[in-house]
Amino acid sequence: MSVFQVLLVAATHGNEINAPWLFDQWEANNDLIDVQDLQVSRVIGNPQALLEGQRYIDRDLNRSFKSDFLDSSDINDVEIVRARELVREYGPEGSNPSQLVIDFHSTTASMGACIVIYGRRPADLAIASLIQQNLEIPIYLHEGDSAQTGFLVESWPCGFVVEIGPVPQGVIHHQIIEKTLLLVENCLLEISNTIKRKACFPNKVEIHRHVQNIDYPRDCFGKPTSYIHKEIQGKDWKNISRNTPIFRNLKGDILRLDNYSNEDELVPVFVNEAAYAEKNIAMSLTKKEVWDFDPNWQESLYKILKTDNFV
């Protein structure tokens, strides 16, 4: 029976320092987390940015895994070089290969703990469903957003982001560490259960499907002219309706959801995330949906986890 290797990444953004702390804690105490029967590789995504306490040096590492960046050797931005390195070493065909990656992030938004998946890859949906069933946490399905591409996890056959907040950038907070630890343990447990064909997949999964991003209203110089209205600040994952105030501008005027959408009910996420202002995202709007669990997802996950080799 061969051993399945899981790749855990921390500090893909150098100012999100709780997951790297947990890695250090784990290094100091090997028994901190039960890795089940798995081989676990822990890697710091952007060590240079972590050292500098910045999100990135030249560009966002978590938008740098685009095939034209990875395939070319022309661009030598710190993060593109690093993306190539990570794929070369830990990618599915790397020198120390993994088929499954979990990328640990934190946010200034009041998101609690959640899972982010990119597109509708069946294996991602399968593993996310298992974790949601255990921990009752939301799944944010990011899709159809052509301005945001090149995410790290997309370079692995299966992978997802764990996003935990709220915490300021550059701050270690006991609650964020504890939640990160809980997620690591649970993810490893469910992967191990799946490999042993002992995972109990749910019948339904609750998805928060990405619908659109909303930017801060800005003046002709690009400077925001509104801030997040108090009715929606900190209200990630809460239903909002057409009449819900979204922004308050310099004059005190209010913009409401119906200025942006014809939907009757949506759910905001990443509300006021500090790092997204430069990406022209004040929040993302999602639609909460309950999907039937598709047996093909499970088969796809089995295939990637090569469970035939293990059972």
Next chain:
Amino acid sequence: MSVFQVLLVAATHGNEINAPWLFDQWEANNDLIDVQDLQVSRVIGNPQALLEGQRYIDRDLNRSFKSDFLDSSDINDVEIVRARELVREYGPEGSNPSQLVIDFHSTTASMGACIVIYGRRPADLAIASLIQQNLEIPIYLHEGDSAQTGFLVESWPCGFVVEIGPVPQGVIHHQIIEKTLLLVENCLLEISNTIKRKACFPNKVEIHRHVQNIDYPRDCFGKPTSYIHKEIQGKDWKNISRNTPIFRNLKGDILRLDNYSNEDELVPVFVNEAAYAEKNIAMSLTKKEVWDFDPNWQESLYKILKTDNFV
């Protein structure tokens, strides 16, 4: 009757963006804040850092007002050049002079709104006492800390910092804006009342006197090996005793207050402020004291406000 000029500074740190927002809001609506009968100059402390969304470019502007920096023209760091400019223009003998400055900051620590004064300048104590009496907010007396000098307000005859949190760096939050506005209004009101000799000074003032800073325990490379214990995270202004846990290290061991101090009771402030890790400050410890209001403070403030010219 001549007009007294008050200097208000925002974004002395470029990633503390709520006070600059309030300035923009005020610019868009002149009636937003009642300036009483005062002349108010609003200035952005570090415009270049604000544009970059960073605390500073070359060094902390709010540690750059040291006489050897201000008097020399050898050092041309962005912030030292800016400190000289600010004093030359708005200083007590500047081209557009003020005798009183208020410097608006925000913090990632759970400080609420408070006033910080530097040393025991009588006029600062007088005006801070008035504001405390009105708003029931704490006064942090920073003194005896030779590693932290060169604060902006020290270049004016009277001046103090307004510090408001918690808010992540680079995030505008409605509560922080509202509290900043309340403080601006109240400060101007009390200055105006004092000039008109209508201020009603209290008999007592409650001071949180700086006792010491505590750094994160670190390894030989300077990397923190402990985080703020959950018993003290977010507990700014709350009494702690010798047995209170302060840090938890990588192995799970706990350091308590009595590892740092022989005092029976102290009060932490700036707990886990993101920007202070690089200054080797995990928190500051203060002693809460109630002082009798000294009539000399009032006289000193009257003198600086030149109330004889106004009454």
